[in-house]
Amino acid sequence: MTIKLFGAILIVLSSWGIGLTIVTAHRKKVSSLNDLLTAIRYMKSELRYRCTPLPALCKASAGASHGYISGFLQLLSDELEAQVCPDTKLCAIQALTHIKEIPNPTAAMIMTLADTLGMFDLSGQLDGLDMLETQIEQALHQLTQQQDVRLRSYQTLSLCAGAALVILLI
Amino acid sequence: MLCAWDSFIHLLPARYRDKTDKLGRQTLQEVRMRLGLPPELVFQNERYKLDSPVSVEDMRQCINFASQYSPWAAGTLRNGYITAPGGHRVGIFGRYTTHKDLGWSLQTPSMLCLRVCRDFEGIASKAAHISGSILIIGPPGCGKTTLLRDLIRLKSQHGAGNISVVDEREELFPRSMERLCFFAGEHTDILSGCTKQDGIHWALRNMTPSSIAVDEITAKEDCDALLHAGWCGVNLLATAHAGSRHDLFTRPVYKPILENHLFQTLLIMQPDKQWHAERINT
Numbered sequence: 001m002t003i004k005l006f007g008a009i010l011i012v013l014s015s016w017g018i019g020l021t022i023v024t025a026h027r028k029k030v031s032s033l034n035d036l037l038t039a040i041r042y043m044k045s046e047l048r049y050r051c052t053p054l055p056a057l058c059k060a061s062a063g064a065s066h067g068y069i070s071g072f073l074q075l076l077s078d079e080l081e082a083q084v085c086p087d088t089k090l091c092a093i094q095a096l097t098h099i100k101e102i103p104n105p106t107a108a109m110i111m112t113l114a115d116t117l118g119m120f121d122l123s124g125q126l127d128g129l130d131m132l133e134t135q136i137e138q139a140l141h142q143l144t145q146q147q148d149v150r151l152r153s154y155q156t157l158s159l160c161a162g163a164a165l166v167i168l169l170i
Numbered sequence: 171m172l173c174a175w176d177s178f179i180h181l182l183p184a185r186y187r188d189k190t191d192k193l194g195r196q197t198l199q200e201v202r203m204r205l206g207l208p209p210e211l212v213f214q215n216e217r218y219k220l221d222s223p224v225s226v227e228d229m230r231q232c233i234n235f236a237s238q239y240s241p242w243a244a245g246t247l248r249n250g251y252i253t254a255p256g257g258h259r260v261g262i263f264g265r266y267t268t269h270k271d272l273g274w275s276l277q278t279p280s281m282l283c284l285r286v287c288r289d290f291e292g293i294a295s296k297a298a299h300i301s302g303s304i305l306i307i308g309p310p311g312c313g314k315t316t317l318l319r320d321l322i323r324l325k326s327q328h329g330a331g332n333i334s335v336v337d338e339r340e341e342l343f344p345r346s347m348e349r350l351c352f353f354a355g356e357h358t359d360i361l362s363g364c365t366k367q368d369g370i371h372w373a374l375r376n377m378t379p380s381s382i383a384v385d386e387i388t389a390k391e392d393c394d395a396l397l398h399a400g401w402c403g404v405n406l407l408a409t410a411h412a413g414s415r416h417d418l419f420t421r422p423v424y425k426p427i428l429e430n431h432l433f434q435t436l437l438i439m440q441p442d443k444q445w446h447a448e449r450i451n452t
């Protein structure tokens with residue numbers, strides 16, 4: 001009986017853990033997109049008023065943002081300073097290989113950012129950054145719409161699924 | 171002779187570096203990269219073609235390396251060139267698009283001309299004692315900037331007072347990692363990256379110069395700013411594109427500075443990089 005009880009607790013806990021992982025992943029997505037948004041806004045102001053060259057721009061943006069994005073921008077700045085890759089996009093790919101944890105939608109946005117920063121004209125870059133900012137805002141809006149309710153549902157559902165499994169197995 | 175050669179070699183795509191380094195370290199003047207053709211190494215009296223043809227990616231890499239991936243940050247791209255680390259000039263030809271409101275943008279580069287920047291100390295020693303304002307003239311690529319650089323350095327070292335250099339293109343005294351690549355003299359103040367007109371006004375107001383030096387006066391605005399400085403009692407050191415004394419006096423843009431006797435001495439350069447001094451008597 002004790003073993004059955006112990007097993008039941010384990011099943012419920014692990015299924016609740018799955019729910020928690022989903023919630024954490026969701027929060028990570030939102031937080032990395034927010035960090036990217038902060039970095040893009042910082043870049044826009046630097047480019048518009050100071051025309052800061054890319055390696056210095058990425059370094060400064062790394063200081064102004066947080067989390068994975070800050071780490072990525074620092075790595076990108078190092079890649080750009082090393083001048084090994086022929087263009088900005090390849091530098092970004094190289095930098096991304098060092099950071100595995102960046103969630104997929106953010107990684108896709110980062111590649112768009114690298115494309116934009118690789119343009120040869122400032123007005124094109126600023127337009128590209130404006131567009132990317134709008135895309136990120138939309139993605140964030142979708143992710144955070146009724147976020148609390150959804151996240152609570154994930155946790156509840158996972159608990160219920162665990163309980164259902166326990167009933168089925170016992 | 172000083173040259174930031176490693177910086178120059180690094181601008182080229184990797185497959186061209188070894189051969190260019192081997193052939194050109196001492197005497198190379200230019201590398202011409204034309205889309206779809208092998209790059210051409212240009213020396214004083216000969217040309218040499220490398221093996222494989224140049225691709226668009228090669229050109230983009232070259233522009234990116236010359237500008238730290240930021241060609242838009244170099245204000246000179248609108249004039250068709252970038253000054254790379256070490257003072258090497260990358261001239262860019264290709265397809266530009268212009269828009270009434272948005273300005274211009276470089277779409278596809280199709281030809282690059284990479285000019286090696288070299289510094290020869292002492293080549294202007296015969297001109298260092300010449301007083302008054304000096305204008306260096308000569309055809310493109312004959313070494314006007316190199317001569318002016320040495321003249322500035324020698325005058326600065328020989329007690330000609332403070333010399334303010336308005337180095338719009340950062341070719342006279344280029345920087346690498348925020349340090350000057352070439353010695354500029356102990357009494358030389360360098361203002362780089364801003365236009366000659368603005369730079370001359372700033373130098374006059376803030377730096378109490380005995381002389382002001384500028385490279386390549388080409389526009390009416392440059393001449394107006396020089397006139398202003400000349401009338402303020404400052405000596406001028408400048409270069410101008412002109413194949414000969416006759417060319418100089420024929421070009422309308424230089425008329426005001428010549429009519430107003432702004433310069434007293436001409437240093438005339440030949441294509442073989444030799445020069446001689448002449449007094450200007452208009």
